[in-house]
Amino acid sequence: MEEIAMEDTHSHGHQIDPKVEYSAAKFGMWLFLGTEILLFGGLFAAYAIFRAKYAELFHEQHKELDVTLGAINTVVLIFSSLTMAMGVSAIQRGKRNLLSILLVITILCGIAFGVNKYFEYGAKFEHHLTPGTSIFFALYFMMTGLHMLHVFAGITILTVLLVLNLKGKFSANYNTPIEVGGLYWHLVDLIWIYLFPLLYLIS
Amino acid sequence: MATKTHSEEHHHDHEEPHIVGNSVYIIVWVALMILTGITVWVARHNFGVFNIVVALGIASIKASIVALFFMHLKYEDKLTWTFALYPLFLLALLIGLTASDVFYRLSP
Amino acid sequence: MANHTIAETLYVPYLDEKGILSWLLSTDHKRIGIMYLISISTSFLIAGISSLLMRLELIAPGKTIVDAHQYNVLFTFHGTVMVFFFIVPGLAASLGNFLIPLMIGARDVAFPKLNLGSYWLYLLGATILLISLLKPADTGWTFYTPYSIKTGTDVILLTTGIFILGMSSILTGLNFIVTIHKLRAPGMTWHRLNLFVWASYATAILQLLATPVVGITLLLLIMERVFGIGFFDPAKGGDPILFQNFFWFYSHPAVYIMILPAFGVISEIIPVFSRKPIFGYKAMAYSLLAIALISFLVWAHHMFVSGMSEVAATIFSFLTMLVAIPTAIKVFNWTATLYKGSIQLHSAMLYALSLIFLFTIGGLTGVFLGSLAVDVHLHDTYFVVAHMHYVMIGGTVMGFFGALHFWYPKMFGKMFNEKVAKVAWALIFIGFNVTFFPQFILGTLGMPRRYADYPPEFHSLHELSTIGSLILGIGVFIMTVNLLRGLTNGEKAPENPYNSVSLEWQVPSPPPHENFEKIPVVTDYPYVYGKKNTQEG
Amino acid sequence: MNWLPEQASDFAGRVDTVIWFVTIISLISFILITIGLVYFAIKYRRRSENDETPYITGNLFLEMLWTVIPSILVMVIFVYGFVVYRDMRTPPQDALEVNVTGKQWLWQFQYQNGKSTINELYVQQDKPVKVVMRSDDVIHSFFVPAFRVKQDLIGGMYTYLWFTPTKVGIFDLYCAEYCGTGHSAMLGKVIVMSPEAYDRWEKGEEEEEGKAVAGLPPDQLGEKLYKERGCNACHSIDGSTLVGPTWKGLFGHEVSLTDGSTVTADENYIRQSILEPQAKMVKGFGPVMPAFKGILSDDDVAAIIAYIKTLK
Ligand code: HEA
Numbered sequence A: 001m002e003e004i005a006m007e008d009t010h011s012h013g014h015q016i017d018p019k020v021e022y023s024a025a026k027f028g029m030w031l032f033l034g035t036e037i038l039l040f041g042g043l044f045a046a047y048a049i050f051r052a053k054y055a056e057l058f059h060e061q062h063k064e065l066d067v068t069l070g071a072i073n074t075v076v077l078i079f080s081s082l083t084m085a086m087g088v089s090a091i092q093r094g095k096r097n098l099l100s101i102l103l104v105i106t107i108l109c110g111i112a113f114g115v116n117k118y119f120e121y122g123a124k125f126e127h128h129l130t131p132g133t134s135i136f137f138a139l140y141f142m143m144t145g146l147h148m149l150h151v152f153a154g155i156t157i158l159t160v161l162l163v164l165n166l167k168g169k170f171s172a173n174y175n176t177p178i179e180v181g182g183l184y185w186h187l188v189d190l191i192w193i194y195l196f197p198l199l200y201l202i203s
Numbered sequence B: 001m002a003t004k005t006h007s008e009e010h011h012h013d014h015e016e017p018h019i020v021g022n023s024v025y026i027i028v029w030v031a032l033m034i035l036t037g038i039t040v041w042v043a044r045h046n047f048g049v050f051n052i053v054v055a056l057g058i059a060s061i062k063a064s065i066v067a068l069f070f071m072h073l074k075y076e077d078k079l080t081w082t083f084a085l086y087p088l089f090l091l092a093l094l095i096g097l098t099a100s101d102v103f104y105r106l107s108p
Numbered sequence C: 001m002a003n004h005t006i007a008e009t010l011y012v013p014y015l016d017e018k019g020i021l022s023w024l025l026s027t028d029h030k031r032i033g034i035m036y037l038i039s040i041s042t043s044f045l046i047a048g049i050s051s052l053l054m055r056l057e058l059i060a061p062g063k064t065i066v067d068a069h070q071y072n073v074l075f076t077f078h079g080t081v082m083v084f085f086f087i088v089p090g091l092a093a094s095l096g097n098f099l100i101p102l103m104i105g106a107r108d109v110a111f112p113k114l115n116l117g118s119y120w121l122y123l124l125g126a127t128i129l130l131i132s133l134l135k136p137a138d139t140g141w142t143f144y145t146p147y148s149i150k151t152g153t154d155v156i157l158l159t160t161g162i163f164i165l166g167m168s169s170i171l172t173g174l175n176f177i178v179t180i181h182k183l184r185a186p187g188m189t190w191h192r193l194n195l196f197v198w199a200s201y202a203t204a205i206l207q208l209l210a211t212p213v214v215g216i217t218l219l220l221l222i223m224e225r226v227f228g229i230g231f232f233d234p235a236k237g238g239d240p241i242l243f244q245n246f247f248w249f250y251s252h253p254a255v256y257i258m259i260l261p262a263f264g265v266i267s268e269i270i271p272v273f274s275r276k277p278i279f280g281y282k283a284m285a286y287s288l289l290a291i292a293l294i295s296f297l298v299w300a301h302h303m304f305v306s307g308m309s310e311v312a313a314t315i316f317s318f319l320t321m322l323v324a325i326p327t328a329i330k331v332f333n334w335t336a337t338l339y340k341g342s343i344q345l346h347s348a349m350l351y352a353l354s355l356i357f358l359f360t361i362g363g364l365t366g367v368f369l370g371s372l373a374v375d376v377h378l379h380d381t382y383f384v385v386a387h388m389h390y391v392m393i394g395g396t397v398m399g400f401f402g403a404l405h406f407w408y409p410k411m412f413g414k415m416f417n418e419k420v421a422k423v424a425w426a427l428i429f430i431g432f433n434v435t436f437f438p439q440f441i442l443g444t445l446g447m448p449r450r451y452a453d454y455p456p457e458f459h460s461l462h463e464l465s466t467i468g469s470l471i472l473g474i475g476v477f478i479m480t481v482n483l484l485r486g487l488t489n490g491e492k493a494p495e496n497p498y499n500s501v502s503l504e505w506q507v508p509s510p511p512p513h514e515n516f517e518k519i520p521v522v523t524d525y526p527y528v529y530g531k532k533n534t535q536e537g
Numbered sequence D: 001m002n003w004l005p006e007q008a009s010d011f012a013g014r015v016d017t018v019i020w021f022v023t024i025i026s027l028i029s030f031i032l033i034t035i036g037l038v039y040f041a042i043k044y045r046r047r048s049e050n051d052e053t054p055y056i057t058g059n060l061f062l063e064m065l066w067t068v069i070p071s072i073l074v075m076v077i078f079v080y081g082f083v084v085y086r087d088m089r090t091p092p093q094d095a096l097e098v099n100v101t102g103k104q105w106l107w108q109f110q111y112q113n114g115k116s117t118i119n120e121l122y123v124q125q126d127k128p129v130k131v132v133m134r135s136d137d138v139i140h141s142f143f144v145p146a147f148r149v150k151q152d153l154i155g156g157m158y159t160y161l162w163f164t165p166t167k168v169g170i171f172d173l174y175c176a177e178y179c180g181t182g183h184s185a186m187l188g189k190v191i192v193m194s195p196e197a198y199d200r201w202e203k204g205e206e207e208e209e210g211k212a213v214a215g216l217p218p219d220q221l222g223e224k225l226y227k228e229r230g231c232n233a234c235h236s237i238d239g240s241t242l243v244g245p246t247w248k249g250l251f252g253h254e255v256s257l258t259d260g261s262t263v264t265a266d267e268n269y270i271r272q273s274i275l276e277p278q279a280k281m282v283k284g285f286g287p288v289m290p291a292f293k294g295i296l297s298d299d300d301v302a303a304i305i306a307y308i309k310t311l312k
């Protein structure tokens, strides 16, 4: 064993160096976002194919969707992205209380989004528009439904982070979970940015 | 890829969270709101085939802004960029090559 | 576990702690690797037994032991378990978990808890598969619509199980990519990595980015059955071929998820038993990445006669040919590594050499299938069955068995009986060829696959194939028993029985919980065998 | 060497040439590698623990060589396969069209002259045929090994293939895409006739067939129909259950239906079961049997009933 020399480095024990941990966690989340994009990717591909095939149908049926509700939800989500981003900056500067407030606003936005969607779905079902109605509504329900699941997942993550923050777990020195959780929340926003024009604004 | 990530190795030793000022965020947010307004406004007008182009174009600008600023992609290393863009490339492949099937089928 | 320093601890092998919970709750990458190993081996044996039942049914025309529906259930079960429960998670999750941290000089993977979570997801998926056996699906492992929408069997549960397995696979891939990027020991540059690590890295990219597409595809299939959405149902304006596009967008890259780790494995075994550096290290490393990247471009070669457009068929046939090139480089470089070596035909080496031999047959027959005019005739015949078994058994399973024999002393600190191992190898090698070579001929003669019954003219070749499968089964049985006996009766293994210079052999066998007492500093790549000054001998 | 089926269409020979071409390239590469493996493994086997080995890490020239040569070869294979494939996808203008419908689990052919057949495709020697295909349910695949043709049948769209049969004879037709329980029984025949025989068939099969068939007693005609019309895909005569109930001992027995009632299997019941199978569904079976109304004549049905009566 001459070739690979073993030398003593200063890292003892099982703990990973916090800097490595930070960059690993963030990188890991980016990879995960890549997966998410391709998960939605199947739906986007189906959308592209069917929209080209059934342009008329898409145009007719999208009128059933409520652009105002969609637009309100867009504004709500983008605003929540803003508060989330500000939250990350806040804790990086060590402002724990500000982070809590911003997280609460973000979560409330998420809930508002969900409530809004609840009414939207309700209205659709009242008009007997279900996933089985047509390819357009199948896409509509699948895309927004899968997105909705992600909103719920995001809300859960943020709530956990909020509780941890209230317990004082985060500080200017340690805030990786906030930044990583924030990335996930932004993805939810990012996907909605596409869903809104694709589903609600077909002209 | 290897050499790229190789240099990144020296990088992550002093990787620090990049703190962005709130003013930047507010500007970004205002831009996003304006763009949202534009998409809705544009959708009421008919530009023929360009409708979808415009709609997706604006959406992509918005998405890039979110990624670059809110998600700090602007300050990330090459490695993160690679893994952020590669899925998009694959998505384009999935759509493009599938379309090469669906839209070129001949009927007998 | 976390805070004591190594200097204070004595050497405690990772296997020492007893009790089932100490395993199921362990975040130690080595224990998780071993748990995967046990799970996938069990899956392999069960699915292998179901294949023996299929072969028995096919021993003669007419009904032999099962009826048509039961036969369809059998090959569906065989295919799904072999693919999703054995070979896709297979080498990547079991060996990858065990070896990557040891090879890159890390104490664990980047996210140990997530790693354990992946394993639990695997178990959950397997449980759901078992429940689905109450009304087992009969769709084939490809779940083609609209049959999978219409059949009365339990497709929903089975696909849910596979969906969950997909999540497990994604998280494993994610974990490995981050680990390889961020946790390499000082001095462990990319060009000093073991080729197995390179292979795992390429595999992980595929796992991470191809799997979500099959996830959404299966989800859509479930939605079609539950809510009647019509993406894939022609009766509702949907497009059944779209399903195939989506399915193969994953499942073609998946075949490289299956094979790349095996390529990695034999790139470790061959240099050690030839005492030569691997021939063309960089080409070997980058060809792995090339295969992974190109593999996303060829999916529709499974659909040449599906009614897809001729334009697409042409593009995909062309792209398919491209994968042969990086693979060719690998095959030739392995062979060249043997040149002027000092070759020891250890059982692991026998499996490695069989891999080169058998995979070449499998790969070359893949080129037959990639050629448009030829595939029209051969598609969905036994030629395809033979091709896939030559690459999956002749390739992956040979690599897997090779790896088991090679790292056995490392994993368990014991030795198996080498003579019995060689006998088992011979039976497996002969049995395998007798089983599957006749299937190439059956296929060119026109015998379609997934047939519970067949016209009498195919009888003799089917009979031969069944006999072969029994020899193969006996071989696998002997190998299994030999390896299991080694655990209890085996001699204690030397620390580094093959004098390997690779990092994982520099720690005690079995490795201690923390892997490295001190994090090593790496100064060269792991294939420095032979005399350096004799550049050309 | 008989590892390819008989060649009975005009491009069977061309496809085989491609297959041979790929086979030879493959054999050469395979033999080279095998020789390398075996020779090295023997010549350089370990003689002692301290064998000296040279430190060879690679050779750029060799590596280039075995990158470039296979690249060229695979491109040639691609082009050759493509050229032949393109011709296989381009039917001539004068091809005779036949419509095929695939159903679980039988083939139905409709000819331009208004005739229709089940599981038997009648074509004329040396006359190009274009088969236009569609499926009533799941995907099937039309595969005639002797012609080297295969194409999937898909619901909701038409697909096609074409061939020119070159030999008179009867050739196997298989369903090559998995389509459920009866997949392996979804077999048919392609009957290639000389121009004269084809003419006679076109003018009236009844005459020709009729003569041969008229001599048969009804139960034997029934047996013939049982095999030819594909009943055997789903109904056994030995008591085992396939997709449908067995015919053994059917006649005169009580049959329980899905609606809970029972009927006696008499002539009327069986007749209705054949012509409108979904009218009275047997318990424990799905609605998969195709309706034979308009396909089987009254005489055919009577013959089948006579045959079922013999199956005690
Ligand atoms: C481990 C899994 C694995 C691997 C590695 C491969 C590798 C390849 N496969 Fe295979 N394949 C499967 C698993 C795999 N396959 C499975 C499971 C199916 C069936 C799925 C189903 O329908 O159920 C299938 C089906 C399949 C089909 C569809 C057949 C059909 O249904 O009609 C095709 C068509 O192109 C194909 C092609 C190839 C090619 C070109 C390669 C190439 O990567 C091979 C490259 C290797 C070589 C070429 C050999 C080494 C090179 C040389 C020795 C150099 C000299 C070579 C030349 C000059 C040509 N495969």
Ligand code: HEA
Pocket: C044, C045, C047, C048, C049, C051, C052, C054, C055, C075, C076, C078, C079, C080, C082, C083, C086, C087, C139, C140, C141, C142, C385, C389, C392, C393, C397, C435, C449, C450, C451, C452, C469, C472, C473, C474, C476, C477, C480, C481
């Ligand atoms: C990793 C993948 C893999 C592996 C390893 C195998 C292994 C085997 N396969 Fe299979 N196979 C597939 C993947 C695989 N297969 C797939 C994907 C399909 C397509 C399915 C579809 O069409 O949907 C298929 C289809 C398939 C068919 C075609 C079915 C058809 O189209 O009608 C056949 C037929 O011969 C077959 C046979 C075999 C045999 C004999 C083995 C043998 O190698 C098995 C060897 C193993 C054993 C024989 C087990 C030995 C164990 C014991 C004897 C018990 C010992 C017990 C203890 C020690 C406790 N397989």
Ligand code: CUA
Pocket: D102, D103, D104, D105, D139, D140, D141, D175, D176, D177, D178, D179, D180, D182, D183, D184, D186
């Ligand atoms: Cu019809 Cu298989």
Ligand SMILES: [Cu+2]
Pocket: C251, C252, C255, C298, C299, C301, C302
């Ligand atoms: Cu493939």
